[in-house]
Amino acid sequence: MKRHLRFSLLHLVLAAGAVSMILPFLWMLSTSLKPESQIFRFPPVWLPDRWQWSNYVEAMQAAAFARYFINTLIYAGAVTITNLLFCSMAAYAFARLRFRGRNLLFILVLGTMMIPGQVTMVPVFIMLKHWPFAGGNDALGLGGHGLLNSYTGLVLPVAVSAFGIFLLRQFFMTLPSELEDAARIDGCSEAGIYWRIILPLSKPALATLSIFTFTAAWNEFLWPLLIMSKDSMKTLQVGLQVFQTQYTTRWDLLMAGTVLVTLPVLIVFLVGQRYFTRGIALTGMKG
Amino acid sequence: MRTAATGMARRQSRTAWVFLTPGLTLFFLFVLIPVVAAFYLSFCRYDIIHSPVWVGNQNYARIAEDLGHRGVFYLSLRNTAQYALGTIPIGMALALLLALLLNTGIRGIAIYRTAYYLPVVTSLVAVSLVWMWIYDPSYGLLNYLLQLLSRGISTITGREFPISPQTWLGDPGQAMPAIIAMSIWRGLGYNMVIYLAGLQGIPDHLHEAAIIDGATPWQRFWAITWPLLKPTTAFILVVSVIGASQVFAQVYVMTNGGPNNATTVIVHQIFRNAFSFMKMGYASAMAFVLFGIIFVMSLINLRLLRGGEVEYV
Numbered sequence: 204m205k206r207h208l209r210f211s212l213l214h215l216v217l218a219a220g221a222v223s224m225i226l227p228f229l230w231m232l233s234t235s236l237k238p239e240s241q242i243f244r245f246p247p248v249w250l251p252d253r254w255q256w257s258n259y260v261e262a263m264q265a266a267a268f269a270r271y272f273i274n275t276l277i278y279a280g281a282v283t284i285t286n287l288l289f290c291s292m293a294a295y296a297f298a299r300l301r302f303r304g305r306n307l308l309f310i311l312v313l314g315t316m317m318i319p320g321q322v323t324m325v326p327v328f329i330m331l332k333h334w335p336f337a338g339g340n341d342a343l344g345l346g347g348h349g350l351l352n353s354y355t356g357l358v359l360p361v362a363v364s365a366f367g368i369f370l371l372r373q374f375f376m377t378l379p380s381e382l383e384d385a386a387r388i389d390g391c392s393e394a395g396i397y398w399r400i401i402l403p404l405s406k407p408a409l410a411t412l413s414i415f416t417f418t419a420a421w422n423e424f425l426w427p428l429l430i431m432s433k434d435s436m437k438t439l440q441v442g443l444q445v446f447q448t449q450y451t452t453r454w455d456l457l458m459a460g461t462v463l464v465t466l467p468v469l470i471v472f473l474v475g476q477r478y479f480t481r482g483i484a485l486t487g488m489k490g
Numbered sequence: 491m492r493t494a495a496t497g498m499a500r501r502q503s504r505t506a507w508v509f510l511t512p513g514l515t516l517f518f519l520f521v522l523i524p525v526v527a528a529f530y531l532s533f534c535r536y537d538i539i540h541s542p543v544w545v546g547n548q549n550y551a552r553i554a555e556d557l558g559h560r561g562v563f564y565l566s567l568r569n570t571a572q573y574a575l576g577t578i579p580i581g582m583a584l585a586l587l588l589a590l591l592l593n594t595g596i597r598g599i600a601i602y603r604t605a606y607y608l609p610v611v612t613s614l615v616a617v618s619l620v621w622m623w624i625y626d627p628s629y630g631l632l633n634y635l636l637q638l639l640s641r642g643i644s645t646i647t648g649r650e651f652p653i654s655p656q657t658w659l660g661d662p663g664q665a666m667p668a669i670i671a672m673s674i675w676r677g678l679g680y681n682m683v684i685y686l687a688g689l690q691g692i693p694d695h696l697h698e699a700a701i702i703d704g705a706t707p708w709q710r711f712w713a714i715t716w717p718l719l720k721p722t723t724a725f726i727l728v729v730s731v732i733g734a735s736q737v738f739a740q741v742y743v744m745t746n747g748g749p750n751n752a753t754t755v756i757v758h759q760i761f762r763n764a765f766s767f768m769k770m771g772y773a774s775a776m777a778f779v780l781f782g783i784i785f786v787m788s789l790i791n792l793r794l795l796r797g798g799e800v801e802y803v
Binding site for chain 2: 210213214216217220221223224225226227228230231234242243244245246247288289290292293295296300301302303305308312315317318319320321322323324325326327328329330332359360361362363365368387392393394397418421422424425429439440443444447454457458461464465468469471472473476479
């Protein structure tokens with residue numbers, strides 16, 4: 204009985220906390236569906252008299268959210284694919300192949316994680332701007348805008364990550380080597396072992412890295428803010444921020460835009476939840 | 491046999507370099523060269539239009555001078571420290587408390603975990619916008635809640651208890667605490683899930699044995715849970731300090747450093763100097779100061795928490 208009471212009390216505390224976590228999202232949703240007249244009402248109302256779905260239409264007309272959505276999808280998708288490929292290749296070499304200087308090289312790669320992105324962002328910006336033969340540039344990288352405002356310029360500098368290499372290497376190390384040895388005796392090449400044995404066995408780790416990379420790219424702000432200044436090339440986060448500076452008091456439209464930006468990643472989270480939390484356990488504990 | 495072995499070694503080594511080429515090329519191009527270039531630029535005057543001009547240690551001297559007379563960069567350092575001290579201890583304590591509560595074998599752990607983790611997956615720009623609306627001085631939810639609180643207290647005590655509406659983000663004294671509160675809310679679920687994983691790694695028999703010996707929950711926490719969670723705490727602390735040093739998006743969206751530089755932070759200053767004022771050299775010098783801070787803080791954290799690692803069998 205006493206135990207029962209204690210659990211009830213615990214539920215009360217945890218539920219109160221959970222409500223305060225979710226309340227801002229409900230407030231966002233409620234505002235996004237209010238007619239303008241009900242936004243500026245004090246005390247505020249939670250349920251609008253009539254649900255103003257046209258806010259979403261108006262928000263999408265006021266800013267090019269459809270275009271931003273496509274840009275973000277291309278960016279996040281491309282970064283995820285390149286990271287999966289390049290990180291797993293490097294991780295395979297570090298975990299399973301023997302070559303001179305392996306440990307030193309691995310430590311160097313890990314060491315790059317120490318460098319904050321703010322140190323490299325200015326030179327990378329300059330490099331992209333002066334990329335030869337791109338965006339109207341000549342051989343010396345002059346005359347045009349280079350790789351700025353291009354998908355290539357946005358993706359290439361973040362196409363591989365030391366974190367991803369580390370995560371996959373740790374996972375590859377735990378795989379038993381018997382299958383590999385058997386495949387080698389059967390004459391399978393190293394590339395074949397990577398593609399036919401290691402990758403299929405590593406689906407959970409690859410799923411974790413995919414979800415991490417995708418959501419991080421989807422939510423990234425500073426990097427696309429630097430590279431994509433042209434409106435037609437903006438990602439959702441940058442577009443939303445600019446939208447906010449233009450419609451400072453139209454909270455109905457702003458919240459509708461925020462819902463549009465937030466919804467896809469929330470759906471990914473709710474569907475692939477176990478990969479999020481498993482991934483955290485995986486990276487957190489080994490870190 | 492021997493030739494077969496060396497043949498395999500050679501084959502492995504060749505494959506390894508082929509597999510490493512894409513990743514290493516990208517690191518070379520977009521990390522190694524830029525770090526060296528940034529270091530060089532930090533000794534130059536560079537406005538991206540004209541070629542860089544070597545100015546010696548002038549940029550670093552300017553930073554020192556700024557710190558001396560409490561200029562804008564000094565403010566950004568102070569505000570970043572305020573942000574770190576405001577978010578990290580409270581955020582970690584709350585996360586640990588929640589993880590402990592969830593680890594009691596209570597039902598519905600998955601639902602709670604989802605709810606607490608929801609803000610983590612949402613973008614900083616989006617949650618910043620939502621919280622700007624919550625912090626709105628005239629129509630915001632928070633001032634309404636304050637009004638409800640004032641009414642509640644008045645009813646209970648039978649005496650007037652007025653709480654006037656606050657300006658929040660528009661007030662130099664309240665803007666940073668408001669950003670801190672939002673950031674704690676957003677990061678709580680992440681730290682909680684890591685603590686939860688750490689707690690689940692502590693074997694049950696330790697607690698069972700302690701219960702038999704008559705230890706109170708308080709004693710068990712300090713004798714078993716806390717020491718065994720030390721690696722988890724170290725990890726969260728290091729990640730949090732690095733993250734707090736690099737805080738940017740919520741500041742840029744919610745206040746853009748204002749009012750009156752009350753919320754400007756290091757990365758905000760780097761961004762502004764590099765891309766608004768076109769002082770790329772000065773910005774690079776600031777970036778290296780940030781690099782140094784992160785490096786030293788990480789070393790201190792690891793040193794502090796490495797000592798006395800515990801293992802119970």
